[in-house]
Amino acid sequence: MVDLVPPSLDHLRVFLCVVEEGSFNAAARKLGRAISVVSYAIAQLEAQLDVRLFDREGSRRPHLTDAGIALVGEAHAISDTVDALLAKVRALRQGLEAELSLAVDVMMPGEALARLLREFQAMYPSVALRLHVEALGAVAALVLDGRADLAIGGPDILDLPEIERETVGAVELVPVAAPGHPLSTLERIPPGEARKHLQLVLTDRSPLTEGRDFSVFSPRTWRLADLGSKHMLLKEGIGWGSMPRHVVRHDLASGALVELTLPERPAMDYALVALWRKDTRPGPAGTWVLDKLPVLLAQCPR
Template sequence: MANPGTPTLDQLRIFLAVVDEGSFNGAARKLNRAVSVISYGIVNLEAQLGVSLFEREGSKKPRLTEAGQAVLSEARAIANDVDGLRAKVRGLLEGLEPEVALAVDVLIPSHRVAAILRDFQFAFPTVALRLHVEALGAIAALLLDGTAQLGIGGPVIVDDPSFERASAGTVELIPVAAPTHALAQMEKPMSGAARNYIQLVLTDRSPLTQGRDFGVMSSRSWRLADLGAKHALLLEGIGWGNMPREMVQADLDRGRLVELHLPDHRGGVYGLSALWRRDQPPGPATRWLLDRFVEWDRGAARPSV
């Protein structure tokens, strides 16, 4: 059975240049080499692989053989992988992190995070990203145990002396319920009325704030660790609870949820902070993310309560 040899990266680049430029002359110009060097490189590559890559007869323009077509995608993948390797090592030599782990509060609207991460992908194509979405004290827990280098979290953990911090915007929280819920059907709920109905409360999976309640008014509450589950239960009319306005605006517009005007619970502004450990200053890619979240805070209008 035939056993092909191992082509060099230079031979593969010559092959790709001929394909991309459509001629040996074009490849020579692109690579700044003599045409004879290009021809010699292709001959050697064919000898290494044991197949003909280009048709030699019937056309002045080089045409790929069936074998050439099959080799093309593999050759391009190898060249791209090597380019990616060189870019990653160049970044490492310049102090660029190979990976950034980001922890964001579940209350942050996903479109805000997605817009920043889209730009991050273009700015740092060689840096891998690990995204964690958590609530309350779980953001700080991921930073403290080294799982994440940067966290965007709420006010419940902002005072921890282990962290440096910068303001990263706000999220407006409003009390909502399904239109069929008793509170939604009250024209003017009396003070304390909400205490008589199940309040859906986002709970914390972190021991840092275990046992602490945030914004709990009702004596009857269901604790949920997932914001999506809370949203679904609200739509079913099972209870009432606070949600980010941006996340439920479409439901409000379509009448699937109703904003509750409770005299003793009008919602509020959930302040966000970018957090990182004092003993682990952010590298270039992490700093870029940090700056973008801070810039969002400066560029966005603060919602009124």
């Protein structure tokens, strides 16, 4: 029986990169290495473990063998454990952050954010804060690029291997229109009627979710990168669209906007998810934000 040699962490991460990217070429591009280096790492890993991880015959794209499929989860666990260890060591060495860069989704309730920042200032007066407000994939992009230490994004971000996720709350989205809009004047909106009218849609400034549509029903759309502009146009009667209930609560109460009962799209929860890089665990101030925010969001009317 062949004596197994403990594999190197680098070889395991090359293996995971090939699995995630789907080919040796794509993995080499992502890692910034020559394809020969990637091939050598996989060959070394197979020799160390005495198993064949990829079936390379008859196809230009490598396919995982049964053994390779069985070992992907273990490789992820080892990589994540080492990332967590290094992140914790960095946090211990650095102590309290000098600055916290926080990115939040535009759907975040302003009341919860204001209370969070007020209490943060009292708790950590020496920590400078840098706040970014973005929509959709642009929130996660700031974390990936290292421009934000911590982010509160929406539910539509694809699972990214570099990022940890933790659900911290939710807001309710409701379809609305101005009282004079044709949809608002109908006693009952029939199926398909919303598709006949202009829909105002929040768009993304990030390639992470570029080309993806979120709750879009009408072929006629205006794409807006700013939630405030969308709110203003809705009140002007220019189209219909979904908005966070906390943003339009007073408009619904005053009659400036009308909640639409669409058969295709009832009111829905928009999850708020904390995001941070696996290799850079939040320090004491960031961890405080993670612990405090779910409490504040739970206290806010949705």
